[in-house]
Amino acid sequence: MSSVRVFAPAKINLFLHVVGRRPDGYHLLETAFRMLAHGDWITLTRREDGAIHRTSTLAGVAEESDLVVRAARLMQTRTNSRFGVDIAVEKKLPMGGGLGGGSSDAASVMLGLNRLWGLGIGRETLQQWGLTLGADVPFFLFGQSAFAQGVGEKLQPLSLPPACYVVVEPPVAVPTGQIFTADDLTRDTEPTIIARFPELPTRNDLELVARRLFPEVDAAIEMLGAFGEARMSGSGSSVFLRCADASEARKLVAKLPSGTQAWIAESLDRHPLFDWADSDQ
Numbered sequence: 413m414s415s416v417r418v419f420a421p422a423k424i425n426l427f428l429h430v431v432g433r434r435p436d437g438y439h440l441l442e443t444a445f446r447m448l449a450h451g452d453w454i455t456l457t458r459r460e461d462g463a464i465h466r467t468s469t470l471a472g473v474a475e476e477s478d479l480v481v482r483a484a485r486l487m488q489t490r491t492n493s494r495f496g497v498d499i500a501v502e503k504k505l506p507m508g509g510g511l512g513g514g515s516s517d518a519a520s521v522m523l524g525l526n527r528l529w530g531l532g533i534g535r536e537t538l539q540q541w542g543l544t545l546g547a548d549v550p551f552f553l554f555g556q557s558a559f560a561q562g563v564g565e566k567l568q569p570l571s572l573p574p575a576c577y578v579v580v581e582p583p584v585a586v587p588t589g590q591i592f593t594a595d596d597l598t599r600d601t602e603p604t605i606i607a608r609f610p611e612l613p614t615r616n617d618l619e620l621v622a623r624r625l626f627p628e629v630d631a632a633i634e635m636l637g638a639f640g641e642a643r644m645s646g647s648g649s650s651v652f653l654r655c656a657d658a659s660e661a662r663k664l665v666a667k668l669p670s671g672t673q674a675w676i677a678e679s680l681d682r683h684p685l686f687d688w689a690d691s692d693q
């Protein structure tokens with residue numbers, strides 16, 4: 413095998429509570445992550461000369477700072493692999509959309525190279541390495557619905573019934589750092605008892621700040637909220653709503669104002685590349 417085409421799913425945060433702040437300024441979170449069957453596609457072609465290249469373009473993101481290239485370099489450095497790779501990304505997920513697109517791309521590159529370069533690295537090790545690229549990366553490597561603590565790196569599996577979601581992408585990219593540094597962000601939500609989720613009331617603590625700073629996010633929540641409990645994912649900008657089934661989702665999307673960027677996706681219980689990580693000894 414010298415080439416693979418791999419999927420990089422979106423994630424949504426079913427809730428996100430800010431429960432504290434670390435001395436380095438990073439925020440301690442409690443969140444429930446779930447993957448959706450909608451995402452980017454990445455083709456990895458092995459190179460024998462050790463070079464790592466991105467062969468597609470991504471507006472505003474230079475090759476060396478692209479998370480797919482950084483993920484490949486990380487794998488090469490940590491394993492001393494002699495191989496290189498050409499990486500082509502078919503980008504479907506919006507940047508700054510709160511759907512974890514960049515993190516998911518990075519995780520799929522790590523899993524893809526684990527197989528393409530014949531590395532056999534264990535899942536927990538990959539999760540530790542992935543955290544250096546971004547807080548959402550360990551979740552995608554974990555590969556199943558999860559309750560997360562810390563900055564998102566302490567993960568435990570979460571059993572959720574299958575569900576269908578409508579996702580609206582407002583026409584704005586939200587810079588995560590701007591939301592976390594806002595003066596009016598509340599940082600003292602009581603820690604949740606995971607055993608009592610989903611009965612306990614939850615929310616996204618980042619939502620109020622994002623709505624204030626980005627009117628497009630506020631408008632999307634208002635619009636989708638007319639049909640049920642619409643919630644923002646992560647630091648925004650995307651907004652999601654759970655529907656009874658795909659048929660209800662399609663009827664809902666048909667009622668949205670023309671020009672709305674919206675899509676429907678089923679939940680994804682297991683990452684399609686789950687088996688591409690070994691278990692740690």
Ligand SMILES: C[C@@](CO)(OP(=O)(O)O)[C@H](O)COP(=O)(O)OP(=O)(O)OC[C@H]1O[C@@H](n2ccc(N)nc2=O)[C@H](O)[C@@H]1O
Nearest residue numbers: 437438439510511512546547548563588589592646647648
């Ligand atoms: C909020 C979440 C929830 O899943 O996802 P997104 O909505 O971005 O997808 C993540 O925690 C996003 O984590 P991550 O992807 O690592 O965030 P980055 O873009 O690196 O963070 C940008 C900046 O946000 C702040 N930040 C980020 C995460 C965190 N737990 N506390 C913070 O204070 C830091 O100032 C950091 O420099």
Ligand SMILES: Nc1ncnc2c1ncn2[C@@H]1O[C@H](COP(=O)(O)OP(=O)(O)O)[C@@H](O)[C@H]1O
Nearest residue numbers: 478479506507508509510511512513514515517
């Ligand atoms: N492969 C990539 N895909 C998306 N964004 C990337 C990628 N590589 C680097 N980035 C940078 O990461 C930022 C966050 O992107 P993304 O993960 O898509 O959004 P979010 O964290 O809101 O879900 C982007 O604005 C971009 O500057």
